[in-house]
Amino acid sequence: MGKVGIIGVGQSSFVRGYPGSIRELAFEGFKEAMEDAKTQIKDIDASIIASAPEYDKQRSPAGVIAEYLGLIPQPTFYIESVCSSSSSALKVAYSMIKADLHDIVAIIGFQKMSEISSSEAQERMGRGADIQWESPFGTMMPAYYAMYAQAHMAQYGTTGEDLAKIRVKAATYGQINDKAVYRKSVTLEMFTDPESNMSATVAKPLRVGDCCANADGSSCIIVANEEKAKAMCDKPVWILGLGAASEAVNMAGRDLFTGLNVGIEAGKQAYKMAGITPKDIDVAEVHDCFTIAEMMAYENLGFANPGEGKDLIASKETYKEGSIPVNIDGGLLSKGHPIGATGGSQIRTIVLQLRGEAGEMQVKDPEIGLTHNIGGVGLYGNVTILGR
Amino acid sequence: MAKKEVDDRFKKFGTVSFTAITKTNDFISYLEKGKVMGTRCKECGAIYFPPRSDCSKCFNSNMEWFEVTGTGKLLSFSELKYGPVGFEDDLPYTIALLDYGDYKVFGRISKDMPYEDLDVGMELKTEFNTLPNGQLSYVFKRP
Numbered sequence: 001m002g003k004v005g006i007i008g009v010g011q012s013s014f015v016r017g018y019p020g021s022i023r024e025l026a027f028e029g030f031k032e033a034m035e036d037a038k039t040q041i042k043d044i045d046a047s048i049i050a051s052a053p054e055y056d057k058q059r060s061p062a063g064v065i066a067e068y069l070g071l072i073p074q075p076t077f078y079i080e081s082v083c084s085s086s087s088s089a090l091k092v093a094y095s096m097i098k099a100d101l102h103d104i105v106a107i108i109g110f111q112k113m114s115e116i117s118s119s120e121a122q123e124r125m126g127r128g129a130d131i132q133w134e135s136p137f138g139t140m141m142p143a144y145y146a147m148y149a150q151a152h153m154a155q156y157g158t159t160g161e162d163l164a165k166i167r168v169k170a171a172t173y174g175q176i177n178d179k180a181v182y183r184k185s186v187t188l189e190m191f192t193d194p195e196s197n198m199s200a201t202v203a204k205p206l207r208v209g210d211c212c213a214n215a216d217g218s219s220c221i222i223v224a225n226e227e228k229a230k231a232m233c234d235k236p237v238w239i240l241g242l243g244a245a246s247e248a249v250n251m252a253g254r255d256l257f258t259g260l261n262v263g264i265e266a267g268k269q270a271y272k273m274a275g276i277t278p279k280d281i282d283v284a285e286v287h288d289c290f291t292i293a294e295m296m297a298y299e300n301l302g303f304a305n306p307g308e309g310k311d312l313i314a315s316k317e318t319y320k321e322g323s324i325p326v327n328i329d330g331g332l333l334s335k336g337h338p339i340g341a342t343g344g345s346q347i348r349t350i351v352l353q354l355r356g357e358a359g360e361m362q363v364k365d366p367e368i369g370l371t372h373n374i375g376g377v378g379l380y381g382n383v384t385i386l387g388r
Numbered sequence: 389m390a391k392k393e394v395d396d397r398f399k400k401f402g403t404v405s406f407t408a409i410t411k412t413n414d415f416i417s418y419l420e421k422g423k424v425m426g427t428r429c430k431e432c433g434a435i436y437f438p439p440r441s442d443c444s445k446c447f448n449s450n451m452e453w454f455e456v457t458g459t460g461k462l463l464s465f466s467e468l469k470y471g472p473v474g475f476e477d478d479l480p481y482t483i484a485l486l487d488y489g490d491y492k493v494f495g496r497i498s499k500d501m502p503y504e505d506l507d508v509g510m511e512l513k514t515e516f517n518t519l520p521n522g523q524l525s526y527v528f529k530r531p
């Protein structure tokens with residue numbers, strides 16, 4: 001069986017309050033990927049649309065978007081795993097190509113979080129967990145991650161300052177990514193300055209500075225079978241490993257609170273499929289919806305031993321010049337987190353890195369890259385390994 | 389024709405209930421009697437909290453109720469400064485998870501326990517309470 005290659009990547013700018021419809025937003029990422037792939041619309045055999053439907057007014061957006069992008073009458077599919085939807089879609093696209101059903105598939109992830117009013121968004125936030133047994137207690141996404149942070153601090157002595165260092169790194173690179181929603185610098189001092197918004201508590205022990213930026217955005221990844229990828233693309237990036245996992249929605253059904261089982265499990269699968277170990281990864285994009293999420297990702301992916309994520313960030317090993325550069329595009333914390341578009345944007349960053357086209361964000365000569373994309377509070381996890 | 393009676397007891401659970409109809413509705417009737425209950429599979433003995441009406445270990449739906457008694461170890465907690473719609477009057481409040489060994493219970497810490505007094509690993513008990521809006525729930529307290 002042949003390989004599956006990525007021949008084109010694109011994303012819109014991640015912004016607050018996108019001044020257009022969901023189709024127009026999806027068009028931006030798709031157009032950039034089509035121009036990148038130098039391919040024609042007739043060459044795309046099928047499309048997969050990825051988003052979290054609770055933010056959409058449009059029901060069944062796949063067909064609507066496929067038509068706007070000119071992708072009819074080809075089949076289109078809708079894939080959802082909340083924040084990891086577009087990574088799940090990549091796994092489905094890979095399967096479709098490996099099964100010889102299609103030669104070239106476009107994955108379009110999008111989210112217009114401003115599609116609904118802030119009060120509607122607030123209402124939906126209350127239903128992000130198990131609505132029968134946990135939402136009636138008034139749960140929120142940041143509070144769940146705060147529980148992981150609390151447990152991590154209790155077990156390993158991790159501090160608020162350790163977490164703040166992750167945000168400082170994200171902001172360092174958000175400033176040089178012209179697609180990022182948050183382009184300003186963040187300092188450690190802001191986290192202890194009561195005058196700074198960064199220090200304001202959201203859910204103890206997490207502060208505003210520990211939380212990612214909401215944004216509207218779209219992304220697109222175009223994948224092809226080996227023959228087409230080699231024929232159409234000078235620098236195809238190959239999919240070497242794919243891992244995906246799921247977990248109990250309620251906290252009461254889980255057994256680990258200092259890490260995410262889905263990250264560990266998806267990572268294992270992806271490393272095994274690629275036949276490599278964590279040491280082989282030259283550049284990574286991890287799901288930093290909260291600072292603690294990046295800390296746990298270091299440990300769950302084997303970049304650091306459990307409890308030693310704080311040493312990895314303290315020694316700046318995850319900076320651009322370090323031994324394992326992570327989120328050198330600003331991550332979700334600064335680039336922004338438009339749910340359905342996020343995984344595709346992570347893949348795009350790694351593809352640009354492997355091609356040596358990441359500009360100011362470029363790390364030195366990477367050969368193998370990894371993306372780690374989590375859906376919900378560790379409800380779903382996807383790890384993807386890519387190589388030149 | 390008489391209107392079919394709908395068993396929507398579950399709408400009484402928590403500050404805001406998001407679902408009214410479930411086969412585990414007896415949970416609410418036990419709460420009304422001051423008891424917090426989970427379910428146990430009568431076929432294979434699997435224990436479930438939150439309670440389930442079906443066993444995913446042996447595919448039976450032959451369940452019995454058991455009471456959550458004694459204390460559980462505090463696994464983690466977080467105090468919220470912002471809440472979803474409908475929870476504004478409760479703020480700030482602390483959500484938490486207790487480990488009872490065979491099962492875990494997710495809920496809230498009692499308002500009379502200051503956040504500063506909480507530590508991962510401490511023993512707490514689960515107790516039925518009635519909320520200011522008349523809804524039924526349970527809280528974690530010192531034993």
Ligand SMILES: [Zn+2]
Nearest residue numbers: 429432443446
């Ligand atoms: Zn059973």
